[in-house]
Amino acid sequence: MRLSYVATGALMTVRELLRNRVVLIMLFVIPSVFYTLVALTTPDRPIAFKLASVSEDTFVSVSQKSESLVFIGLAAVGFLTSFVAMTLIRRDVDVNRRLVVCGYRPSELVVSKLAVLVGVILVVALFVSTALLVFFRPDHFALTAVGLILVGWVYGAYGLLVGALFRRELEAVLFIALLANIDAGWLQNPIYYADAQNTEIIRALPAYFPSQVSMVAAFSDHPVTIPVLASIGYGLSLLVLALIVHRWRMPAFRG
Amino acid sequence: MNDRALLAINDIAKAFRGTPVLNGVDLELRSGEMLAVVGENGSGKSTLLKIIVGLLEPDAGAFRIQGTMGYCPQESLVFENLTVRENFQFFGKAYGLTDWRERSVRLLERFQFAQYADYLISKVSGGTRQKLNLCLALMHDPDVLILDEPYSGFDWETYLHFWGLTEELLERGRGLLIVSHLIYDHDQFSAVHELVDGVLRCD
Numbered sequence A: 001m002r003l004s005y006v007a008t009g010a011l012m013t014v015r016e017l018l019r020n021r022v023v024l025i026m027l028f029v030i031p032s033v034f035y036t037l038v039a040l041t042t043p044d045r046p047i048a049f050k051l052a053s054v055s056e057d058t059f060v061s062v063s064q065k066s067e068s069l070v071f072i073g074l075a076a077v078g079f080l081t082s083f084v085a086m087t088l089i090r091r092d093v094d095v096n097r098r099l100v101v102c103g104y105r106p107s108e109l110v111v112s113k114l115a116v117l118v119g120v121i122l123v124v125a126l127f128v129s130t131a132l133l134v135f136f137r138p139d140h141f142a143l144t145a146v147g148l149i150l151v152g153w154v155y156g157a158y159g160l161l162v163g164a165l166f167r168r169e170l171e172a173v174l175f176i177a178l179l180a181n182i183d184a185g186w187l188q189n190p191i192y193y194a195d196a197q198n199t200e201i202i203r204a205l206p207a208y209f210p211s212q213v214s215m216v217a218a219f220s221d222h223p224v225t226i227p228v229l230a231s232i233g234y235g236l237s238l239l240v241l242a243l244i245v246h247r248w249r250m251p252a253f254r255g
Numbered sequence B: 001m002n003d004r005a006l007l008a009i010n011d012i013a014k015a016f017r018g019t020p021v022l023n024g025v026d027l028e029l030r031s032g033e034m035l036a037v038v039g040e041n042g043s044g045k046s047t048l049l050k051i052i053v054g055l056l057e058p059d060a061g062a063f064r065i066q067g068t069m070g071y072c073p074q075e076s077l078v079f080e081n082l083t084v085r086e087n088f089q090f091f092g093k094a095y096g097l098t099d100w101r102e103r104s105v106r107l108l109e110r111f112q113f114a115q116y117a118d119y120l121i122s123k124v125s126g127g128t129r130q131k132l133n134l135c136l137a138l139m140h141d142p143d144v145l146i147l148d149e150p151y152s153g154f155d156w157e158t159y160l161h162f163w164g165l166t167e168e169l170l171e172r173g174r175g176l177l178i179v180s181h182l183i184y185d186h187d188q189f190s191a192v193h194e195l196v197d198g199v200l201r202c203d
Helices: A003-018 A021-041 A064-090 A093-102 A106-132 A141-165 A169-187 A199-204 A208-219 A225-249 B045-053 B084-095 B100-110 B126-138 B156-171
Strands: A046-050 A059-063 B005-016 B019-030 B034-038 B060-065 B069-072 B144-148 B175-180 B191-196 B199-202
Touching: A003 A021, A003 A106, A003 B084, A021 A064, A021 A106, A046 A064, A059 A064, A064 A106, A064 A141, A064 A169, A064 A208, A093 A106, A093 B069, A093 B084, A106 A141, A106 A225, A141 A169, A141 A208, A141 A225, A199 A208, A208 A225, B005 B045, B005 B175, B019 B034, B019 B045, B019 B175, B019 B199, B034 B045, B045 B144, B045 B175, B069 B126, B084 B100, B084 B126, B100 B126, B126 B144, B126 B156, B156 B175
Parallel strands: B034 B175, B034 B191, B069 B144, B144 B175
Antiparallel strands: A046 A059, B005 B019, B005 B060, B191 B199
C-alpha cells in the first residue's frame, strides 16, 4: 500500500465531506436534539437496571434521565457514523472504479475513506461525550467516551459493509435504519434488557459491547476491559467483511 | 510506425447467465491506428469495452496491452464535489504523475476551460464536464486511448478539439479505439469493425 496515495485519497474525501455543509451540521444538530428531547421528557427518579456484561445479578440504581442520556448518546453516535460510513463508501462509486482503472489500488481508496471515517467517529463521539457533561458527570467520563467511540467504530464498520454490499442506496439506508433503530435505539437500553427474554440475541447485536462500556463506566466502578476488547473485535470483523466485499466489487488495474 | 501492436485481443468470450454476448472477439490496434467498433444497442460493445479497460473479466480469451491506457467513459465520471483542478490532482495521483499541475494547465488551455479550474464540478456546465472527462483520459499521455460513445457526449467545440488532437496523437504513434453505435467520418479511421452476433467484422 502506497501511503501518499492514501493521503491524497483522504485529503479529497475530507474536501468533499467539508463541502457537504448540511451533513456537517446534522452531525452536531442530531445529538443535540436527541439530548434535549430526553432531558425534557425523562423523569429524574431513580431506576435500577442490570449491568449485563458484569454479571447477571449486578444491578445499579441511577437517575433515569442520566441513564437515558447515555443510551441516547450511544444511539446517536451509532446512527450517524453508520450513515456517514455508508455514504463514504457508496458515493462516487463509479468514479472510484475509474480511479482504480487509472492506477489506484482499491485498498488505498478504502483505507483513505476509513481514515476519514475514524476522524468523523472521533469528532462526533467526543462532541456527544462532552455534551453529556451539560446534564450530568459520569463516574468515569473518559471510559464513557471510549464506549461512544467504540459504538461509532462498530456501527461505522457496519455502515461500510452495508454500503459495499448493496448496489442501490435505498436498500442500504433501510438496512442501516433497521438495525441501528432496533439495536442501538431500543434493545440495548439496559432498562429494556433487564426484563428481556432471549438476551443472547441482544448480546449478539453490534451495539451491545460498546453500550456496556459506556453504561458500566458511567454508573459503576467495574472494569470494562472485556467489552472494550469485544467491541474492537466486533468492529474489526465487520470491517474485514466490508473490505472483502468492496475489493470484490472493484475492477483490477490493467496498466 | 504501424508495426507495433499496442492492444491485442484474442478470442475473447463472455456470457451472462448462459447467454453469450461475445463469441471470440479478435482485435489488434497498432501504433498510429485509429479503429472504430460499432454495433447496435445490445450487441456487446459495452461488454467488450469493459473487458478492455478492466471493469469486467472475460470468460475466455487473451488480452494484451503494450504501454499505458487512457479511458474516456461515455458519462462524465468525475468527482462532483471536487473542483476541476482537484479532479486533475486525484487522477494525476492515480497515474503516478508528479507533474500533474503542468499537464493539467496545458490541457485546460488547450481545451479552453482554464477559467473553470477552481469551480466545483457541480457548478460547471455539461460541456465543461465532458472536456474534463476527456482530459482525465489524456493527462498521462497514454499509448492507447479508448473512447466510449464520444459523439453523444461531446459538444461541438470539444468535438473539434478532439479531432485536432487525434491527428497529433496518431502522428506520435499512439493508438485510438472508438466504440460507438454510430460512426461519422469513416475516412478518418484506419478500420471500422462491426460487432455482430458476438464477433467483430471488418467493413
